[in-house]
């Protein structure tokens with residue numbers, strides 16, 4: 001006979017959002033739609049941004065002091081949406097406060113710090129997950145479902161391209177400073193590196209990458225990245241991430257997976273309707289599940305039952321960082337870089 | 349037709365593997381259908397009498413790949429023009445030997461890189477050359493054949509020349525650096541059946557080619573192309589080329605298929621052969637183009653073994 005717990009464990013989890021910038025709104029909307037969690041407050045070093053976001057969210061509390069927010073008993077967890085170089089210290093502070101964390105990708109921008117963050121959450125007994133949101137989009141799940149169902153046999157070759165044009169601000173943007181973003185491989189490359197590794201169900205062993213400063217020769221990041229990953233079981237992947245394409249309205253998602261028993265494709269024109277207007281041709285995206293909401297649920301599942309199988313493990317987050325670091329190193333050297341090297345280097 | 353009809357000697361009926369016979373399956377029907385050619389003789393092997401026949405203007409060479417370069421050289425030296433099955437030679441050194449004799453004799457030596465004559469590809473070559481996408485900086489290509497008999501020489505030797513020739517014809521930029529991986533995913537024989545080529549060209553253009561042979565697929569005729577496409581990214585635009593089109597798509601109770609009207613790629617290859625002979629000019633592609641492709645394929649093998657990129661010798665540095 002089923003027994004009902006006398007403790008009310010269904011009260012929604014109080015979550016603060018740290019960093020009220022571009023991506024924070026997506027997390028806020030997901031929280032707003034969730035019955036399992038609620039937005040408990042906003043933290044941003046910029047008081048204006050924090051207060052504006054708090055007001056927009058219906059008047060939740062805001063502060064510029066993370067410690068103050070973490071000290072609140074009704075706050076059980078944080079979603080961090082700050083620039084990449086701040087991820088490590090903020091994560092450590094949240095671990096020390098004994099709260100759960102959904103960290104925007106990348107978990108951190110070095111392998112050593114990513115490991116240290118995971119260790120800190122292990123020690124605290126709380127959950128840390130990196131927001132590799134693409135895993136939770138319909139297209140990625142459709143591909144993953146097909147592979148899981150054996151549609152192509154053992155997947156041996158994957159191509160994933162996410163191509164678009166310039167969407168960043170001007171030269172002052174932190175994204176364009178490799179010291180702050182970790183470089184484009186850590187900033188956006190990790191999305192693809194994580195996703196293909198998840199699809200191929202294999203461990204990466206080396207990366208050969210090529211990068212371009214396409215939009216301007218003076219860029220210190222590579223707005224176009226091509227990343228080849230080789231896997232322990234012999235599979236290969238080619239990932240392309242671009243914010244350097246023109247026209248800047250280009251909106252391209254292309255998937256090809258070849259397996260021992262078949263071939264799977266999401267053609268470039270296969271996930272939307274083509275709209276031709278006076279201002280050009282564009283893609284009308286289909287209605288889709290909100291990936292941020294699906295991701296939020298996966299994180300809440302992990303918090304509810306830390307022992308259950310997780311959609312995205314801390315080891316996955318560290319692996320994505322390692323792949324990003326290997327990519328940047330490979331571009332610098334013009335040669336393949338092994339995962340062992342970037343993992344060992346971090347241990348030493 | 350006012351143009352002269354050229355007499356053709358079909359020389360050799362071999363290929364890469366026991367059941368590959370492009371002479372019988374591809375070139376013979378195309379020569380027979382072409383108004384500019386007349387098949388006047390057939391021989392399985394090179395003989396002086398065959399080459400001495402004045403009725404022979406063109407030799408279509410499909411002798412076994414290990415003896416192919418010698419046969420082409422003999423035909424050129426006998427004053428004949430040559431159509432040579434791909435690969436023109438198994439090594440860059442052999443290909444260079446052939447190209448030198450072609451240059452010296454002034455005869456046409458056309459390697460059968462017929463995919464560049466595909467109607468979508470031919471149009472794209474013109475568009476790219478005309479600046480439609482601005483200055484190209486990247487090409488991505490997939491050339492995946494499904495089913496058919498695996499080549500015992502490996503699919504790198506068998507197929508890579510096609511997408512390589514297309515990428516070179518699309519961009520007009522020679523390759524300087526090669527990184528490559530070779531795998532065996534589908535065939536039992538142990539020969540490679542999948543290659544990934546990462547090329548760095550002149551002017552910093554990069555290209556990536558996947559090429560191989562998967563197992564058979566219901567929608568693809570045996571040894572047909574399951575995926576054949578190119579994406580050219582340029583400073584001012586993107587060109588997407590799906591070489592499974594143009595197509596009228598037929599859907600029936602069985603697997604669907606597609607059809608199109610007009611000359612095939614081999615027919616257009618023969619148009620080029622005829623035009624080059626008539627004009628007394630080198631063909632495009634030329635034997636020199638085949639040399640560069642053979643250099644790239646050699647570098648692919650070296651890189652696949654070493655696991656590191658290989659720099660190609662610069663033109664004229666030899």
Ligand SMILES: NC(=O)c1ccc[n+]([C@@H]2O[C@H](COP(=O)([O-])OP(=O)(O)OC[C@H]3O[C@@H](n4cnc5c(N)ncnc54)[C@H](O)[C@@H]3O)[C@@H](O)[C@H]2O)c1
Nearest residue numbers: 019020021022023044045046081082083084086104105133
């Ligand atoms: N999952 C995705 O699809 C996706 C998409 C875009 C960005 N991101 C990630 O989200 C994060 C934020 O990116 P963004 O584009 O929203 O950046 P943004 O620059 O728009 O916003 C960052 C915000 O963080 C605040 N901030 C900076 N340092 C802080 C600190 N120490 N404490 C508190 N607040 C601080 C800034 O004032 C700003 O409001 C990055 O890690 C990025 O990689 C993820």
